[in-house]
Amino acid sequence: MRAKLHPRQTERLAHLRKLGILDTAAETQFDEIVDLASRICEVPVALISLVDEDRQWFKARVGTDDPQTDLDRSICSHVILQGDLVEIPDTTLDVRTADNPLVVGEDHIRFYAGMPLISDDGLPIGTLCVLDRTPRVLTDLQRTTLRVLAGQLMRQVELGLALHQAEVLRGEIDHRVKNSLQTVLSVVRMYKSRVHNDVAIEALAAVERRIDAVAMLHQELYQTSQSNLVALAPYMVRVASLLEASAPSHVRLDMNVSQVQVPSSMAANIGMIISEFTANAIKHAFPDGRRGTVAISVEQTDDQGALRVHCRDDGIGNANPAEENEVTRLGQRLMQAAALQIGADFALEARADGYHLTMLVALTNDFNAEVAAE
Structure with a gap:
């Protein structure tokens, strides 16, 4: 029946x-x-x-x-x-x-x-x-x-x-975020092209770099299955490619980043600091076609409890203090604010052999537990 x-x-x-x-x-x-x-x-x-x-x-x-x-x-x-x-x-x-x-x-x-x-x-x-x-x-x-x-x-x-629905939602969010960032970036670039004040141009350039870095960070997050952890090395490669595109032919960028995963907020702020340091060096450290290198390293400490960030250029350094104006101080304030957000020890120094930035940011117990769980 x-x-x-x-x-x-x-x-x-x-x-x-x-x-x-x-x-x-x-x-x-x-x-x-x-x-x-x-x-x-x-x-x-x-x-x-x-x-x-x-x-x-x-x-x-x-x-x-x-x-x-x-x-x-x-x-x-x-x-x-x-x-x-x-x-x-x-x-x-x-x-x-x-x-x-x-x-x-x-x-x-x-x-x-x-x-x-x-x-x-x-x-x-x-x-x-x-x-x-x-x-x-x-x-x-x-x-x-x-x-x-x-x-x-x-x-x-x-x-x-549930996994299929989450993936569909994730794709929709990715699409919307990309469109939103692209819209904001277009507005920033439009205003940047219309202003003539050096400080305003530099400020808008900093905003532009930040939006680009956020877009790259979003891409890294979208490509990983780990919800809030970012592989720092490939993310910094993306950031470096953006910076290299803006560098003149006589300035070289040398970057060495450890294979480590960090929370997205930490990656964003480290990317911000490195972007600002490099942008300032490209603009001010190598005048008159002077050849030079901006070297970036990010590595874990021996006990793996912290990340050590070191940025340096071999430019003119403190040879011309008059070059430190409101534009360069803006970049420094942005770096300091980013370091403060992640609780990092931060120092920026102008030496005879160029600018040096050193930063130590702790990988907290909560972060280590999160990585172990992944």
Whole structure:
């Protein structure tokens, strides 16, 4: 006999399609479940059966080559009407299955037990079931195992949906953030092209560098599966490429950054400090085509409890104090503010051999615990 439609059939089918599992390729974690169910229940056939509108489709199967059957042959469509394990010791004696083609035909199915796969909203999408060709009765352990495996299976399926939805949302947020940053950057560049005051131009240039750095940081965060940790080295490579593009041919940028992951706020402020130091050096340390190098290093201390940042240029240094004006002091204040935000020890010094910036920023216990958890 064919099963009645589920009372919430429309909702049930909508949720089954929403899960995105129908007609997908075989997956090891599901194959392992049916294999374990078959072994523990000591039966030749085990299935993850998803009951669709006019068929039941097997996400994983042991003991049969059929990928699906029509609902006239479906015992699982009866089981999804129940809220718990259904066990039919002899299918020839049960009104739901006595005339089923699987029972009266060459498949000769004589035993069936199935646990409905029920969503958090109470919607059954199918069953985890086991079948045999001789009548039998499950033990208490076998029944418990089917219930536990079905629960674990449903959690895996729902988790897959949640991860997919999170990825879609993440992509939408990424798109919106990129568009917003690009809009703000366009406005900044427009104003920068229209002002003639050196201080205002430098201030807008600093804002432009900060927006570019935030965009790069966002890209690094989007590409990683670790929600708030950024690989500092590739992020600084992105920052360096932006700085090199603005440097004249006689100024070289040399950067060496340890392979370490840091919180995004720390990466943003370190990137800000290095950007400002480099931009100031490019603009003021090498006048009249003087050749030189801006060297940047970021490394962990020996005990790995802190990051040591060292920036230096081999430019004119303190040879011309008059060069230190409101424009250069603006960059220094930006660096100091960024260092303060991450609690770093910060020092900037003009020497005869160029400017030197040293900074020590602690990797807190909370940060170390976060990295270990990842």
